[in-house]
Structure formats: C-alpha cells, structure tokens
Amino acid sequence: MDRKQAKSIIEAMLFVSDKPLFVNEIKGVLEEFDSCDIKDVVSELVREYEETQRAFSIKEIAGGFQIVTDPVLAPWLKKLYKTSGSDRLTGPSLETLAIVAYKQPVTKPEIEAIRGVNVDGVLKTLIEKNLVRIAGKKETVGRPILYGTTSEFLQYFGLSSLKELPNLEEFHITEKDIELPEHLKEDQKDEVNQSSQENR
Amino acid sequence: MSYKVKLEVFEGPLDLLLYLIKKNEIDIYDIPVASITEQYLEYLELMRMLDLNIAGEFLVMAATLIHIKSKMLLPLEEKEMLPEEEEDPREELVRKLLEYKKFKEVAGVLQDLEAERKKMFTRATVLEVDSGEKFFEASLFDLITALTRVLKDVPKDIFQEIIKDEFTVEQKVHDLLHMLVEKSTLQLSELFAKAKNRLEIIATFLAVLELIRLKEIIVVQKKSFDEIEVMRNEKHRLRVERIE
Numbered sequence A: 001m002d003r004k005q006a007k008s009i010i011e012a013m014l015f016v017s018d019k020p021l022f023v024n025e026i027k028g029v030l031e032e033f034d035s036c037d038i039k040d041v042v043s044e045l046v047r048e049y050e051e052t053q054r055a056f057s058i059k060e061i062a063g064g065f066q067i068v069t070d071p072v073l074a075p076w077l078k079k080l081y082k083t084s085g086s087d088r089l090t091g092p093s094l095e096t097l098a099i100v101a102y103k104q105p106v107t108k109p110e111i112e113a114i115r116g117v118n119v120d121g122v123l124k125t126l127i128e129k130n131l132v133r134i135a136g137k138k139e140t141v142g143r144p145i146l147y148g149t150t151s152e153f154l155q156y157f158g159l160s161s162l163k164e165l166p167n168l169e170e171f172h173i174t175e176k177d178i179e180l181p182e183h184l185k186e187d188q189k190d191e192v193n194q195s196s197q198e199n200r
Numbered sequence B: 001m002s003y004k005v006k007l008e009v010f011e012g013p014l015d016l017l018l019y020l021i022k023k024n025e026i027d028i029y030d031i032p033v034a035s036i037t038e039q040y041l042e043y044l045e046l047m048r049m050l051d052l053n054i055a056g057e058f059l060v061m062a063a064t065l066i067h068i069k070s071k072m073l074l075p076l077e078e079k080e081m082l083p084e085e086e087e088d089p090r091e092e093l094v095r096k097l098l099e100y101k102k103f104k105e106v107a108g109v110l111q112d113l114e115a116e117r118k119k120m121f122t123r124a125t126v127l128e129v130d131s132g133e134k135f136f137e138a139s140l141f142d143l144i145t146a147l148t149r150v151l152k153d154v155p156k157d158i159f160q161e162i163i164k165d166e167f168t169v170e171q172k173v174h175d176l177l178h179m180l181v182e183k184s185t186l187q188l189s190e191l192f193a194k195a196k197n198r199l200e201i202i203a204t205f206l207a208v209l210e211l212i213r214l215k216e217i218i219v220v221q222k223k224s225f226d227e228i229e230v231m232r233n234e235k236h237r238l239r240v241e242r243i244e
Helices: A003-016 A023-029 A035-051 A071-081 A091-103 A108-115 A120-128 A151-157 A182-199 B002-010 B013-023 B033-049 B056-073 B076-080 B091-118 B125-130 B140-153 B156-160 B169-182 B188-194 B198-213 B234-243
Strands: A056-061 A064-069 A132-137 A145-149 B185-187 B217-221 B229-232
Touching: A003 A023, A003 A035, A003 A064, A023 A035, A023 A064, A035 A056, A064 A071, A091 A108, A091 A120, A091 A132, A091 A145, A091 B091, A108 A120, A108 A145, A108 B091, A120 A132, A151 B091, B013 B033, B013 B056, B013 B091, B033 B056, B056 B091, B140 B188, B140 B198, B140 B217, B169 B185, B169 B198, B169 B229, B185 B188, B188 B198, B188 B229, B198 B217
Parallel strands: none
Antiparallel strands: A056 A064, A132 A145, B185 B229, B217 B229
C-alpha cells in the first residue's frame, strides 16, 4: 500500500469517527505503518486543511485526533440543531473540576477544604457526566476514595492533555498585582509541597 | 425557586466573602474584619429570610469571622502574649481565600474552554449538544410510582373537605403548556407540590399523560428511580416547524 492510499484511509477514518481517534487505533487498521508514519500523515492532513481553509480542522483532543468544525461557524450550526447551550456546567461544578484536575488524585475532604463547602452533590453530578472518576483509595486511615479526571474531561474542554491546562502558579497574583507578604509566601510554599507529596 | 438560583450564585461561605471583598474593593491582605463580619451576617440574615437552605459551613465561617474580630480587638500588650505565628489572626483565612480564589479563576478558564469547545461541532455531536446530560425516558410505571408516592403524602384529613370541582384536565393541560413556555424543564414533584389536594394532583397527572400522548412533552430521568423531569418535546416541535 502506498502512502497516498494510507492517507485516504486515515482521512476517511477521521471523517467517520465520532470520538478522538488514537494513533494505535489507526495502526490497528494500517498494520504495515508505524506510529511515526501515521503521525506524519495526520500532520500532513492538518496542514492541508489549514492551507485550503476548510470549514473544519483536525484537532488533537484527549490524546487522539478528531475533525472539528471551525468555531466561527458555530452560530449557523447551532441554528441547524436548535441548541440552546443551556447545558453548560455550573460554577460550583467548574470549580470542583478545576480542583480535581490540578490536585488529582484527591479525596473529597481535600476538595472541601479548598471550596469551604460540601461537594457531595457536585461530585456525584460530575461522576454521572463521566468527567470525574474514582481513581483509587488513599492509603491512610479510613482509606478515603481518590478522585481524578477522565479522558471525557479532556474531550469536553477540547484539551489534548492535562499539560495544556494553565500553570496554577500564574494564578497566585491577584488582579491588584500585590506581592504576597513574605510570611504568607513561606506558608504557601509549604502547603504546595505538602499536597504534592500527598499526591505521590 | 429562588432557592436553587441563589445557591448557585454564592454557593459557599468563601464565595460570599470573596464577593463582599470584591464589592467593597477591599485589599484581600488587609481585610477590615469588623465591617466584613457585619456584612457577612447581614447576608446570612437575608438568606434566612428568603428561606434558603443555609449550609452549616456558613455558620462556621460566621463564627470564625467573629473569633478573628474579637482577637483583633485585643489590646496590644495582650496580643504580644499570643504565640508568634498567630501574629495576624486573619492570616489563615487570607490563605484559604487565596487558595480558593486561584481555583475560582481556573474555573473561569475552564468555562472559556467549554464555550470554545461547544463552538466546534464534530460528528454525532448533535446528541451530545442536545442534552449534555444523559437522559432516558421515564416509563408509565415510573410516573405512577411518582404519583402514588405523592398521594401517600397527602394528609388524610384533606379528603374530608368538600371540594369544588375546580380542576379539569383541560385546564391543567393548558397550565402545563404555559409553564413550559417559561421554563423548558419542570420537575414532576414540583408540579405535584403545587397541587392543593388529591383531585388536583390527579388532574395534573392526567394532564401530563395527555401531553405525553400528544407528543408535546417528554418525561425523562437521569437515571432509574431518579427525579422525573417534564420537558417540551423539542424534536416534535422542530418537525412541526419544518413542515410549516
């Protein structure tokens, strides 16, 4: 099989797939090609779509590739499907997700310590939506459940991986641009170290 | 109704504090505890008056604020007697607020990502976009279960009252369609809760069944035995609009 044919096949697979397509899934179909070749072909397609200014592009989502439409076209597509966009996540849901995403694997009391409020309901909704999963149990007294994000989480926010999330340190400074007082800085550092140790 | 909305606005005590700090344009590192405590308690009182379900955490925070306030009122020489690390009684609260604020801002970033992602359509996205939550239609048995549950809760003595026959199914059908114009989703339990007696509950129930039959509404559940929700049947409406 020549490269041109392989490219058509990969393009067709991307076209029909309703979820991000992984390189090893493509490899399962095109056995004679290795991961590098496949990635090359995909990048070629990505470039082609960009250069020819198509209504869609290939986006890297949750570690796979998926054809998505240009966001500019959203108003018309929304009309076609009459979507209201009312199914957005609520503030509390987003905050809880943010904490889970950065602190994972994390226990419920740890999330509650940050949010200052009970998260039973929110956590349940997030698990039902498959954005958060049970990632195991913490080896401490009572073996509390640990929570983490799912690949559905990455898909939902259009992220290729968790690394794409903004650096948490960037959020240390308030809008007033005030430097943390020395004594607070020390404490914060300690806290960060502690929690990262707990994560491990 | 205000119950749910309000809780989503403030959610927790830290939210309320950040809100007050922002509203008063206060420096988060130098919180005037006395005035913030006063305002915090005012809001708590308001929430109580509106009959909102105030979480226990709000009261714990109120106690913390009052505790900090009293510590700050201590004369200087007594303050010196306190252990070194407790120099500023506000310190721990500030740290908590900053930590929370950080994640609140990240939540904002996630919200932007969500909005951006929702603009990108993919194959078979339609079903996902239509209802972010996964629903399935409730069966007649689910509805009857819900009805019997409500009827069981109706106080017995009400049945002995002489009730004028003021509730007709037609009227209820009409009311329901009107309610669904204002709100796309209604909880079945809240519809029943509005009913004053057994007859009205039954009239409401029959109206729901009639509208299901006419394909005007659908009744869904997020999972088995969960709360039943009544929604307009968008698919039906779309079809009608397209034919027109």
